[in-house]
Amino acid sequence: QVQLVESGGGLVQAGGSLRLSCTASGSIFRINAMAWYRQAPGKQRELVALLSSGGSTNYADSVKGRFTISRDNAKNTVYLQMNSLKPEDTAIYYCNAGIMASVVAGTNYYWGQGTKVTVSS
Numbered sequence: 001q002v003q004l005v006e007s008g009g010g011l012v013q014a015g016g017s018l019r020l021s022c023t024a025s026g027s028i029f030r031i032n033a034m035a036w037y038r039q040a041p042g043k044q045r046e047l048v049a050l051l052s053s054g055g056s057t058n059y060a061d062s063v064k065g066r067f068t069i070s071r072d073n074a075k076n077t078v079y080l081q082m083n084s085l086k087p088e089d090t091a092i093y094y095c096n097a098g099i100m101a102s103v104v105a106g107t108n109y110y111w112g113q114g115t116k117v118t119v120s121s
Contacts, residue, residue, distance in 0.1 A: 009115030022095030
């Protein structure tokens with residue numbers, strides 16, 4: 001069994017910064033891509049940032065230049081540094097990871113429980 005646990009959300013004023021963390025635990029042989037998604041009230045979940053196992057990144061246009069995704073493979077942890085936050089960044093942020101439980105297992109994708117980010121104007 002694999003679990004993803006996020007932390008770091010909270011209330012911040014516009015222009016401020018937050019750093020989200022997501023740590024994977026359980027039966028892990030290898031973690032492939034790790035990503036952050038967000039879902040604002042009344043909206044669909046959207047990809048915010050993705051980091052492949054090879055180190056390539058992909059960002060939503062709305063966060064480019066403000067958010068940075070990174071990972072610590074030794075800690076099975078992915079981070080999202082969010083700077084210059086805007087009220088429209090308010091959402092629940094979810095971690096997603098593609099994880100292999102063994103060398104012969106396929107990749108399964110797991111979600112964290114979400115962490116709430118509120119940006120006040």
